Every structure is written in structure tokens, then in C-alpha cells.
Amino acid sequence: MSTGYGVSNEDDIDLGKTERLRVRRRSMALLASLASPLHRMLWLTVVLVVISNAAQAAFPLVIAWAIDWALPALISNNPVPLGIASGAYLVSAVIAGVLLGWYNLCTAKVSQAMLLDLRLRVFRHTQRLSLEFHEKYTSGRIISRQTSDLETLRELLDQGVSQLVSGIFFILFTLISIFVLDWRSGLIATAAGIPITVLFIWYQKRSELVYRESRVVSARLIGSFVETMTGIRAVKAFRRESANDESYARLAGEYRENSIRSINLFGVLQPGLVLIGNLTVAAVLLTGGFRVLDGSLAVGTLVALLLASKRVFQPVENIAMFYSSLQAATAALEKVSGLLEEDPGVVEPEHPGRLEVAHGAIDFTGAVFGYGDGPVVMERFDLSIPAGQTVAVVGPTGAGKSTLAKLIARFYDLRSGSLTLDSVPISQLANADLRRHVVMVTQEAFLFSGSVGENIALGRPGASDEEIVLAARAVGAHEFISSLPEGYDTDVNKRGGRVSAGQRQLISFARAFLADPAVLILDEATSSLDLPSERAVQRGLETLLGNRTALIIAHRLSTVETADRVLVVDGGRIVEDGSPAELVAAGGRFARLHGAWKDSLS
Numbered sequence: 001m002s003t004g005y006g007v008s009n010e011d012d013i014d015l016g017k018t019e020r021l022r023v024r025r026r027s028m029a030l031l032a033s034l035a036s037p038l039h040r041m042l043w044l045t046v047v048l049v050v051i052s053n054a055a056q057a058a059f060p061l062v063i064a065w066a067i068d069w070a071l072p073a074l075i076s077n078n079p080v081p082l083g084i085a086s087g088a089y090l091v092s093a094v095i096a097g098v099l100l101g102w103y104n105l106c107t108a109k110v111s112q113a114m115l116l117d118l119r120l121r122v123f124r125h126t127q128r129l130s131l132e133f134h135e136k137y138t139s140g141r142i143i144s145r146q147t148s149d150l151e152t153l154r155e156l157l158d159q160g161v162s163q164l165v166s167g168i169f170f171i172l173f174t175l176i177s178i179f180v181l182d183w184r185s186g187l188i189a190t191a192a193g194i195p196i197t198v199l200f201i202w203y204q205k206r207s208e209l210v211y212r213e214s215r216v217v218s219a220r221l222i223g224s225f226v227e228t229m230t231g232i233r234a235v236k237a238f239r240r241e242s243a244n245d246e247s248y249a250r251l252a253g254e255y256r257e258n259s260i261r262s263i264n265l266f267g268v269l270q271p272g273l274v275l276i277g278n279l280t281v282a283a284v285l286l287t288g289g290f291r292v293l294d295g296s297l298a299v300g301t302l303v304a305l306l307l308a309s310k311r312v313f314q315p316v317e318n319i320a321m322f323y324s325s326l327q328a329a330t331a332a333l334e335k336v337s338g339l340l341e342e343d344p345g346v347v348e349p350e351h352p353g354r355l356e357v358a359h360g361a362i363d364f365t366g367a368v369f370g371y372g373d374g375p376v377v378m379e380r381f382d383l384s385i386p387a388g389q390t391v392a393v394v395g396p397t398g399a400g401k402s403t404l405a406k407l408i409a410r411f412y413d414l415r416s417g418s419l420t421l422d423s424v425p426i427s428q429l430a431n432a433d434l435r436r437h438v439v440m441v442t443q444e445a446f447l448f449s450g451s452v453g454e455n456i457a458l459g460r461p462g463a464s465d466e467e468i469v470l471a472a473r474a475v476g477a478h479e480f481i482s483s484l485p486e487g488y489d490t491d492v493n494k495r496g497g498r499v500s501a502g503q504r505q506l507i508s509f510a511r512a513f514l515a516d517p518a519v520l521i522l523d524e525a526t527s528s529l530d531l532p533s534e535r536a537v538q539r540g541l542e543t544l545l546g547n548r549t550a551l552i553i554a555h556r557l558s559t560v561e562t563a564d565r566v567l568v569v570d571g572g573r574i575v576e577d578g579s580p581a582e583l584v585a586a587g588g589r590f591a592r593l594h595g596a597w598k599d600s601l602s
């Protein structure tokens with residue numbers, strides 16, 4: 001992740017010039033891709049916002065005309081001009097009101113459609129990112145991207161953008177109307193744009209850093225919360241509560257400091273804008289007043305000018321408010337676009353090879369593998385497992401046993417060399433075929449929320465109830481499932497649905513049995529099991545193995561003894577390979593391990 005792309009510079013607050021530009025461009029490209037399917041609706045909103053604001057900007061013009069011409073005409077008994085002025089005011093008010101309402105509806109539709117699209121994209125993309133990515137990028141950060149960052153974007157899109165755009169058009173048209181009434185006042189109002197721009201630039205520079213920092217700090221805060229709660233057992237076991245309290249309080253404190261800084265910045269921007277607005281009105285009043293005195297400016301025009309120059313700054317305050325949410329949302333968009341830029345790594349080939357029926361022969365030839373850009377874990381690795389063989393893999397911790405299993409399940413790709421299933425490179429296989437033919441049962445035996453039956457059915461979506469029960473019976477899980485409060489319909493997350501570690505193993509065996517893969521990979525860590533459930537699991541395991549190809553990371557003598565072949569792995573290499581009896585007779589490492597196991601049983 002040191003490429004400068006994706007999430008690699010996520011924690012940097014003060015980005016260099018080129019980096020900043022690249023991140024901006026990436027955010028804009030993401031916005032454009034979200035907006036492009038909605039371009040018709042967007043054009044409609046532009047038309048609506050232009051017409052409704054033009055209609056609103058006509059109000060001061062109508063008032064000036066009414067005071068300076070319609071009222072004198074009325075005094076000379078001609079009510080028609082006042083009638084026309086009132087009519088024009090009414091028509092502009094109705095047009096402005098109706099179109100503004102329509103505009104708000106359209107922007108709500110556009111923003112909600114964009115948010116939905118983005119939410120789904122973030123979810124789909126993060127789910128597809130490689131295990132390697134997930135191992136480095138904590139789940140807390142992902143949660144923060146999906147919750148707090150998207151929430152910040154939602155706040156802006158919900159209201160901010162429509163108000164921002166509408167405000168800008170309102171200012172533009174009101175300014176035009178001031179120029180139409182009196183160009184000198186127009187110049188004064190335009191000149192006010194200079195200090196406003198300076199103030200905005202000042203705010204922009206400082207707030208960009210503060211908001212970027214806020215995204216980083218909030219991700220850390222959420223990350224710390226998620227880590228504590230997901231690791232709550234370890235927290236309790238190691239009495240980490242007070243240490244965690246302290247580190248969480250420190251992060252929460254940093255977040256507070258950051259929020260205070262952004263509030264303080266806004267605290268300068270908003271009153272600054274109000275002050276500039278009021279000074280402009282005073283300047284228009286002062287210059288206009290003198291000109292009314294010498295007769296070069298009509299009273300009605302001055303009233304309309306004061307009205308217009310007061311109104312022209314109204315949206316500036318709103319814009320300032322939304323500008324701060326824009327800054328926050330820009331920072332959030334930077335992070336989300338970085339996540340979306342991450343390369344999924346292990347992907348399905350464009351034209352995948354199909355393998356309708358698999359026998360289960362696995363071949364590694366000259367395989368080289370290492371995690372990410374880290375050291376080589378497997379150097380020119382060769383291994384041939386014929387279809388139907390049960391292979392137990394043993395070896396010291398860190399030897400590369402799990403790596404071997406994860407490569408066969410294609411959680412990672414090789415750096416070089418080949419790995420084939422029935423002579424087809426697994427990197428060329430269609431995902432659907434690979435997932436059907438190769439199933440990995442992990443030691444955690446994860447259960448998804450839902451019923452026990454649904455969890456078994458994951459092995460083969462669409463399986464009938466009978467097939468689910470048959471699978472459970474086959475691995476010896478039926479008995480305990482039937483004794484659960486609602487049998488197969490018991491919710492695994494509800495009271496009474498909580499199952500033991502051994503029972504979870506049996507459910508995952510039933511799931512694998514139902515999947516009926518040609519190759520089964522099993523990480524058999526059973527230290528948490530007591531003896532009776534270990535026996536039940538052992539029986540379930542034997543049925544599950546049947547005559548399919550199996551690679552078992554073995555931790556029990558009973559499993560190793562029933563295997564056809566044992567591989568002793570060390571340092572990413574196979575150091576012993578043979579049947580259990582052969583290896584015991586050879587008197588090497590396995591023989592010693594075997595002896596130790598036997599001793600522990602006696």
C-alpha cells in the first residue's frame with residue numbers, strides 16, 4: 001500500500017501539491033461517475049434553479065417601478081400601472097415558489113440516487129477487495145468509510161448542494177437587478193465580493209486541513225471502538241478495560257479538539273460575511289441618499305437598491321454554512337474515492353475456464369509466494385495431490401500450513417509458478433466453479449445471522465429442507481439441532497440459538513457436506529473442544545471426508561492417523577512426505593511429533 005494510490009496516503013493531512021491535485025481529481029471523477037446516469041434530471045434542476053432565481057431577482061425591480069411610476073400614476077387617477085406592478089409581483093412570486101419547490105424535489109431525487117449508488121459501490125467494492133487488503137485495513141476504518149464518511153456526504157447532498165447552487169444563482173441575478181437599477185450601486189455590491197473572496201480563501205485553506213484531519217481522527221475513533229467491541233473477550237481476559245478507556249478518551253479528546261478548531265474557523269467566517277454585507281448596505285445607503293437629495297436617483301429606486309443589496313448577501317451566510325459541510329464532504333469523498341480506487345487483486349479472469357465436473361487433483365509446480373510485497377514465504381514449491389487423497393499437513397507455527405490452504409482456496413495468487421485443479425490453473429477458473437469445487441472450512445466456523453438451516457444451506461443455495469437435514473444427519477449434527485428451541489429454524493443470534501464451538505464446527509461440516517466439493521480444505525484447530533464433542537466432531541469429519549481430496553491442517557493424532565499421506569512443512573518447504581506409517585518408521589520429525597502425541601494420550 002505504499003504506491004501513493006488507493007488508501008496509501010489516507011492518514012496524511014497536509015498533502016503535497018501534486019498529491020492534492022490527484023486526490024481532488026479522483027474525487028471529482030467519482031462525483032462525475034455518480035452524476036452521469038442522472039444527467040437529464042440534473043439539467044432539469046439547472047433550468048429550474050435559473051428560472052426560479054431570475055423570478056425572485058425581479059422583485060426589487062418591480063418594487064422600484066411601482067414606487068417611482070405606478071404610485072405617481074395612481075395619484076393622478078391612473079390605477080393601471082399599479083395593477084400591472086402588483087400582477088407582475090404576483091406572477092414572479094408564483095413562478096419562483098412553484099419552480100423552487102420543484103427544484104427541491106429534483107435535487108432530493110438526484111442526491112438520494114447518488115448516495116444509494118455510492119453506498120452500494122462502497123459495500124460491493126470492499127467485499128471484493130483481497131484478504132490481503134482487509135488484513136491491513138482494519139474493519140474499523142471500513143465501518144468509518146461506510147458510516148461516518150457517507151453520512152457527511154449525505155448531509156451535504158441532502159440540502160447543502162441545492163442551497164449552494166440556488167444561492168449562487170440568487171446572488172448572480174440579484175446583482176444583475178442592482179446593476180439594472182443603478183450601475184454605481186452595482187459596482188459597490190460587486191466590490192464587496194473582494195473581501196468576501198479573501199475571507200473564503202482564508203477559510204478554505206485552514207478548513208481543508210481541519211476537515212481532512214477530522215476524517216482521519218474520526219476513523220481512528222471508530223476503529224478503536226470496533227476493535228474493543230469485536231475483541232471484547234480478549235479485552236476482558238487481559239483486563240484491558242482501563243487501558244482501553246484511556247486510549248479511547250485520548251482519541252475522543254483529539255476529535256473534540258478538531259471539532260472545536262472547525263467551529264472556531266466557521267466562527268470567524270460567518271460574522272465576517274455578515275459584517276461585509278451590512279457595510280455594503282450602509283455604503284449603498286450613503287451614496288444613494290446623497291444622489292436622492294440632488295435628484296439624480298429616485299426614492300423608489302433607492303428603496304429597491306437597499307432591499308436588493310440586503311438580499312444579495314442573504315444566501316452568502318447560507319453558502320458559508322454549506323461551504324463548511326462541503327469541506328467536510330470533500331474530505332470524506334477523498335477517503336471514499338481512495339477506498340474505491342483500491343485494486344481488488346484476486347479477480348475472476350475475463351474469459352474464465354469452466355470446470356463442470358471436478359475430480360480434485362491439485363498440483364503446485366515451481367510455486368513462489370509471498371504476502372503483498374513482503375518476503376517470500378514459499379520458494380519454488382512443488383506438490384502433487386492426486387484426486388481423492390486425504391493429506392494431513394503438520395509443522396511448527398509459522399511454517400506455511402495455512403498459506404498452503406489459502407492458496408488452494410485462491411484467497412491469494414502466486415507470484416510465479418503454477419497451481420492447478422484437474423490441470424486447469426485455478427487463477428483461470430470461473431469463481432462459481434472454484435467456489436463449488438473447493439470449499440474451505442475454517443477453524444472459526446463462522447455463522448452468519450439467520451437460522452441454523454439457512455447457515456447449512458449456504459453450502460448449496462437452493463437446497464431443499466430434506467437435503468439440509470440429510471447433510472446434518474450425515475455429519476452427526478441433526479441430534480443437537482433438533483434439540484434447539486426451534487430446531488433448524490432457530491436463529492443463531494437469539495437466546496437459545498447460541499451454540500458451542502463443537503456444535504458450530506458440526507454446522508460448518510454440514511454446510512461443507514451439502515456443498516459436496518471435490519476438494520475440501522480444513523483448518524482443524526479443535527483445542528476449544530471437550531472430549532465428547534471432539535469425538536462427535538471426529539465422526540462428522542470422517543463422513544465429511546468421504547473419498548474427496550482433502551487437505552487438513554492437522555492438530556490431532558486421530559486425524560493424522562486416518563490420513564493417506566502426511567506432509568511435514570517447515571519454512572515454506574515440505575521436509576517430510578509419506579504415509580503416517582512410513583514417516584513413523586523413518587524416525588524423522590513426524591516420528592518425534594507422533595511419539596509426543598502418543599505420550600500425551602497415555
Ligand SMILES: Nc1ncnc2c1ncn2[C@@H]1O[C@H](COP(=O)(O)OP(=O)(O)OP(=O)(O)O)[C@@H](O)[C@H]1O
Pocket residue numbers: 132135371374377395396397398399400401402403404
Ligand atoms: N496475512 C499475512 N501477511 C503477511 N505475512 C503473513 C500473513 N499470513 C502469514 N504470514 C507469514 O507467512 C508465514 C507462514 O504463515 P502461515 O500462517 O502459513 O503459518 P502456519 O504454518 O499456518 O502457522 P500456524 O500453525 O501458527 O497457523 C509466516 O512467516 C507468517 O508470518
